Amino acid sequence: MGKLKELREKRATVFGEIDELRKTTDGREMTADEQQRWDALLADYDNADRKVGQEERFEEMERRQAEQAFERQQSAEGKDDGTEYRGAFVEYLAKGEQGVSAENRKLFESRAGLSGLAGGVLVPSSLANSIEKALKSYGGMLEAGNVFSTATGGDLIMPTVNDTSSRASVVAEYQKSTQKAPSFGSETLKAYTYRTPIVPVSLELLQDSSFDLESLLAELLSESFGRGMNEDLTIGNGTGKPKGIINWATASDASPAAAAIKLDDIIDLIKSVDSNYAKNGRFMFNRETLYSLVKIKDTTGRYIWQEGAKDGTPPTLFAKPYTLNDDMPNIGAGNASVLFGDFSKFKIRMVKDFRIIRLNELLAEYLSIGIFGFARLDGLLLNAGTHPIKKMVHAGS
Structure with a gap:
């Protein structure tokens, strides 16, 4: 047992005795013996606390000395x-x-x-970070959604509550208050495993010590991760895979034609989202839809994209940002081509970090090794009942 841990445990023991005596004498005067014991315990606690502080200070000094010695050694050896x-x-x-x-x-x-x-299994932290960055710039869902990590992959229950219909009311003196229970619910996040295809790497290539291995693996693996994860987080059906945001989102009041979008449709989509979500709202659509939206003009004949382009800021729709996601459906009959709402309510659960697996024998006859990556994740729209994200669904043909 370390000295600091032992001192902390002694201090905790004294505190427990103080607390027990306090509870025993609560509401009455202490006897002379109790008062004497109380004073002694307080003195013991102060003494124990002082020793803990001294030991903590010593360990901090020791840590700094070790760090400085390591830095001096690295500097002297000139090693990176x-x-x-x-x-x-x-x-x-x-x-x-x-x-x-x-x-x-x-x-x-x-x-x-x-x-x-x-x-x-070997996971350099620098490699995991570079893969994560590449994913965010690839698909759209990891950029717009709320990504968080868990240490294990068991089912994760996300509770919800809806009390939006409850209102305060005037009650006369000596009258009973009304009773109304909030509506509680929950959603479950799972952990689906994604694996990349196996990437063969020649041993000759690995022998080149100047080769930037991290960049190569990040480039090869991130696109594969991005394609599979982003597609399912966007349009997945929830059967053996994540349920995509398109299937979580609720249809809005907007009713665009089967093959076009008008300015009024965008307005109706924004209006259908509650103001508390809309103030943090953003749009999501694919590139084809973007080019169609760029052509829309307001009633004065001005392009709705014009304001953002004029002052050098990123283009917006009604001062709201957008995320491009090429797994979103195109404009078409029955398709949901545009999403709008608070994407922080779309929770993406990652289990730990990415992992890279090395296969020694699979490609040995080719003087190569095989490398593949895997990750576990799931996503859901945390909807307590007031629909934080709405989708614009086109009329059928």
Whole structure:
């Protein structure tokens, strides 16, 4: 047991005795013996607290001394930790877990953000971050939605409550108040596993120590992740995969024609979303729909996109931003081509981080290894009953 932990436990024990005595004598005067014990316990607590503070201060000083010594050593040796780590990672990929030198193994174990070498799995934190950034710029759902991580993949219950119909009212003196229970509900987030295709990497390529391996893997794997995840988070049917936002969203009052959108349709879509959601609202549509919307003019003949382009700010629709998502349906009969609302209510649950798996034997005859990635996620629209995101559905043909 560490010294600081032991001191903290002693302090907690004294506090427990103080609290017990306080509860025992609550509402009455302490006896002489109780008062004497009370004073002694307070003195013991002050003494224990002082020792804890001293030990905490010492450990902080010790930590700073260690950091400064490490920095001096790195400066003296002239080594770049990032370069060392990259070389160690290449050695792992080229030689496998058992082929990593003792020196590089220590480097792996001491580096933060690394999942370890067990089971052939190695996750450099820099690589996971670069993949995440590429995903956000690829599809649209991870950019617009509210992404959060969990440590495990069990079902996650997201509670909801709707009390919007409850109103205060005038009640005469000595009259009973009315009773009305809020409407509680819940939605469940699961954890669906996505795997990329296997990427073969030649051992000759890995032997080139100057090769930027992280950038290569980020480029190869992120597009595959992005395509699969974004499509399902947009239009997934919820059967063995996430239910997409198109299927979560509620149809608006807008009723555009089967093959076109008018300015009035955009206005009706915005109007159909409650003001509390609309103030943080944004649009979502694909590129084809964007080009159609750019052509819309107001009653004075001005393009509705003109204001944003004129002052150099990003284009907007009625001062609301938009997200491009090419998995959104095109304008067409029965399609939901435009979404509007508060996308922070669309929750995207990721389990831990991305993982990269190394396959040693699959491509050995080609002097190559196989690498693939996987991630677990699900998404839902947290709707307590007042529909934070609405969709514009075109008339049938």
